[in-house]
Amino acid sequence: MTLKVIVFDFDGTLADTYDAFIEIANSLSEEFGYKPVNEKEQENLKNLSARDLIKQSEISVFKIPFVLKRLKSELTSKIKELEPIQDIPHCIEQLKSQGYSLGIITSNAEENVLSFLIHHELEQFFDFIYAGTTLFGKHKIIKRLLKEKQLLSHEVMYIGDETRDINSAKKSQVKSVGVTWGFNSGEALAKHQPDFLINSPYELMKILDNSQYNLMDKQSHANSLTI
Template sequence: MTQQVIIFDFDGTIADTVDALVTIANRLAIEFGYIQITPEELSLLRNFTSREIIKYLGISFFKIPSLLKKVKGELKYKIKEFKPIPGIYEALIELQNEGYRLGIITSNSQENVTAFLENNELEHLFEFIYSGVTIFGKTTIINNVLRKKQLKTQAVIYVGDETRDIEASKKANIKVIAVAWGFNSPEALAKQNPDFLINHPSELLEVIKQC
């Protein structure tokens, strides 16, 4: 039997960074010419896809690469403050003990992710970290990782907290577990028809065994 590889998103899935990302986004709103996010609007945006959020806020497509670069730069100075999602450490240990290979694919920087993992004693759990700038999804990055690591699609499961994670995984023909503790609401995630939708990291192992 082929050993399964579980690939995780980082922000909102492993690291509790959603509130910090909203704060940074609001601070950069004037510079990049889009509207700021009020607490009421945040509740609304959690039900939107990435495309819908960009349209709602009025973010220029041409400015997105520069905006992402700036956000990652600002996160670098706060990375020591971030903590893992409650329960994720135990879930990752459990998966490793069961023999699963673990990796990360993220639009955050590899430097930020590595620093976070080291600060929280998680670095020994992951076989690889791949970072890439994406606007709507991670399909290209996922496919590149599958090719570089010589992974079969049927042996890979992606775990993420956004609708774009589900969309990218489906395009890459890999199974996807959506998690309800990150950015997008459970309702928004369910509409994208992930293979599984879970509410707590303690559910990961049981669900993965069903894949």
Template structure:
């Protein structure tokens, strides 16, 4: 049997970046013409898809790439203060020791991700990091990674915290584990019917072992 490859989202899945990203987004709200995010607004946004958030915020779709670039630039100065999601470090080391091949696909910059991993002594665990701006989904990037790494869809599982991660994984014909500790609410994630829905990083190894058994059958 081929080695299982686990591809992780970064923001909200490995790194606890939600508060930092909200802070940056609020500071840029006037410049880019969208509403600021109050705690009440954040609760609403957690239940929305990327498309719905765009509509709700009022930002022009043409300005999004420029906003993403600026957010990544500002996040660079905050990397040193960011922490891993509680429990994710142990989970990643366990997966690595069990022989899983780990990778990252993110809309954050490769520089930010690499710096974070090195600061938290996680850089030796990952075989690849792919960065790309994805407004509505990651299907194209996932398919590019599968092609470049010569991976079969049945050997790959994606782990992410947003509905767009589920949507993109399904379009790429790979299994997906949705995690409730990131951006989207458990209810929003469940409505997209991921293969697995987990609440704690400690559950990762169990569900991935189950996924591996399902593949063998």
């Protein structure tokens, strides 16, 4: 089995947007009627799935699409202030030089993603962007990617920082990599059993250099290969 395509989540995986999202979400809390998060509570958020977070915030499910739309809109004004996750640019360049096709699947707005990539001179490394997905709809986009690009599931790997990213990859039957530098903690991600769980971008390179990768099957579970 040969890996051909590596797909990244954007927020928290490629771009360090955590603090900006918390700031914007808190600024919208009164308008949309949910609890703001104080500094002490922020660390606990990393152990919650998106569904648990929504439940804890006590926001009406009917308001969520409108909150997400405003979050994306507000982020537009901050996007050029944001930095890539440390070491991500170099790793992306290395992956591209090794012949992998790189892409992004995100619930953020395409204009935000493109603005960020252009600002940091990263746009040339990515072959496609699927943006504006629903909060829990990434698996549908991954399946669409497989169909449109005529790819087999074992030819694609999805990398994300949230439990919903891991679940989306599993639903799509593609390999999943959970990263601990984003929204969810390593403990929370591990509970959802990603194929790999990494603590730095360079550990992704180690995974791909591991000769065992191409031999993995259903019986060789990821946790034994976690770095």
